[in-house]
Amino acid sequence: MPSPLSPIGVFDSGIGGLSVLRALRDVLPDEQFVYVADSGNAPYGERGDAFVQQRCAHITQQMRERHDIKALVIACNTATAAAIEGLREQHPGLPIIGVEPALKPAAQHSQTHVVGVIATQGTVNSSRFAILQAAHATQTRFAVQACNGLARAIEDSTRPGRDASADAAHIQGLCQTYLAAMGDFGTQPGQIDTLVLGCTHYIFAADTLRALVGDQVALIDTATPVARRTYSLLHATGMLRKPAQAPAADEAFSLVTTGELAALQYAAAQWLGLPPQLCQAAD
Structure with a gap:
């Protein structure tokens, strides 16, 4: 016991x-x-x-x-x-x-009422995520992006013998591609002003994400x-x-x-x- x-x-x-x-x-x-x-x-x-x-x-x-x-x-x-x-x-x-992705605190934080969510395909496709999103979608629009390969790239970057510069460039490229598909980031009406990191790996790419979305966008993890x-x-x-x-x-x-x-x-x-x-x- x-x-x-x-x-x-x-x-x-x-x-x-x-x-x-x-x-x-x-x-x-x-x-x-x-x-x-x-x-x-x-x-x-x-x-x-x-x-x-x-x-x-x-x-x-x-x-x-x-x-x-x-x-x-x-x-x-x-x-x-x-x-x-x-x-x-x-x-x-x-x-x-x-x-689970911090949709509730993100919705409460957002001033533009547009929240971005990046997560794995498995999370995005789950019924649990669908229920969570529906529960907070009344006043908030969620721009949801499955980031295939990003968790793997972050995981692989810790393996011995890797080229750190190449890994960083690969992670940056993935982040840039997925964020660009979500819409505009910023604090103006209609822009995404809050980004939910819906995978525990993603916090280790926070500096890269921050550089891409700007200092005014809040990054929220769980x-x-x-x-x-x-x-x-x-x-x-x-x-x-x-x-x-x-x-x-x-x-x-x-x-x-x-x-x-x-x-x-x-x-x-x-x-x-x-x-x-x-x-x-x-x-």
Whole structure:
């Protein structure tokens, strides 16, 4: 049975979920985390629902058996859309927190009432996204763009031996193409003044996106709200660690990948400042 000292499980189809893990660390500094990057099967957004559901079920079961996790954060929009309801049915006693495009806060923020959404094909095509969009479409027009290949390009950029300049140019080219297809960005009537990053990978291209849409356009992702939701659920059930119970620095994180170990080590060091010895390859 999980206890307050049990870790929080986090997983994504790859390294994109590290953006959520970073927010979780900020909001829950006394907790221990187990992160699984299913990079060997990334990106989920270009896979079918059945495959994504199978992977999510397998990873969740392993986390429960090996780590006795007290909560699970699905740090992937596509996995949330495809699998969260099934996982909640399979694990009724486990708090499961998902991520989905932040359409509500974006609609509330927008002054032009035109919001752009970039996401994977899997997220855009999901019934969960359709329901979410319909719920907030009364006062807001959403310009939705599936960005095929963008999550993969960001994921690939962390692999060892890559040409960083070529990767950056490829990511910039994809972003430029997809943003141009959405319409004009800006703060004038009819322009897109708010852009939702509907995939956890995309925050790692934020500088590129910012350069393309301009400083006046708000970029909105879901990492911090998800971390706060996780905190609220654990607090409500008395499952938070006390500060005196915080793990040692070398025990606070355990990161596992089904892909290339060096890629996860690179991403964890670059984006979270974590040492390589905290990462390991899945057995």
